[in-house]
Amino acid sequence: MTGRDSSIDQFLSAIKAEGRSSPAGMHWHEFFEFLRTRSKPGKKQPPVPLILAASGEPDREKHARLRSQLEWALDNGCVVEAIGYLARLPADKWNAGPIERWGQDSY
Numbered sequence: 001m002t003g004r005d006s007s008i009d010q011f012l013s014a015i016k017a018e019g020r021s022s023p024a025g026m027h028w029h030e031f032f033e034f035l036r037t038r039s040k041p042g043k044k045q046p047p048v049p050l051i052l053a054a055s056g057e058p059d060r061e062k063h064a065r066l067r068s069q070l071e072w073a074l075d076n077g078c079v080v081e082a083i084g085y086l087a088r089l090p091a092d093k094w095n096a097g098p099i100e101r102w103g104q105d106s107y
Contacts, residue, residue, distance in 0.1 A: 004071070004074060005074050005079060007079065007080070007083055008067065008070045008071065008074065008079065008083070011070070011083050011086070011087070012063065012066070012067055012070070015086075015094070016063060016099070018091065018096070019096045019097055019098060019099060020091065020094040020095070020096045021059035021060070021062040021063040021066070021094070021095045021096065021097070021102065022049070022050070022059075022062035022063060022065065022066045022094065022095050023049070023066075023086065023089055023093060023094055023095070024093055024094055024095050025051055025055070026051075027089060027093045027094075028049035028050075028051050029049060029051055031049070031069070031082075031085060031086065031089075032046060032048065032049045032069070034082070034085055035069060035072065035073060035076075035078070035082065038073070038076055038077075038078040038081070039076065040076055043075075043076065044072075046069050046072045046073070046076075047065055047068040047069050047072060049065065049069075050062050050065050056105050057105055058102055058103050058104055058105050059095060059096075059097050059101070059102040060102040060103050062095055063102070066086075069082070070082055070083065
């Protein structure tokens with residue numbers, strides 16, 4: 001748990017309970033672009049999604065990257081918008097799998 005913002009922990013716990021780790025493919029890219037439009041001048045860009053060559057990374061790593069993106073959103077004043085964006089994604093637009101297999105890559 002981050003301790004910084006309980007909404008991040010609550011959201012991530014809820015999707016993890018359903019086996020969802022991160023948005024899938026182009027949906028994660030679209031979320032990344034959504035975050036980029038909220039970047040503040042002179043600040044770091046949001047963490048890149050684990051897609052394309054990184055798409056075979058374990059769900060555990062994808063979930064950790066999504067956390068990093070939400071923490072970036074918190075630092076950039078758009079965490080409520082970011083969580084709302086993700087909450088509107090249908091369940092079939094997510095990378096998902098049984099929790100007990102989250103440590104295995106899919107290469």
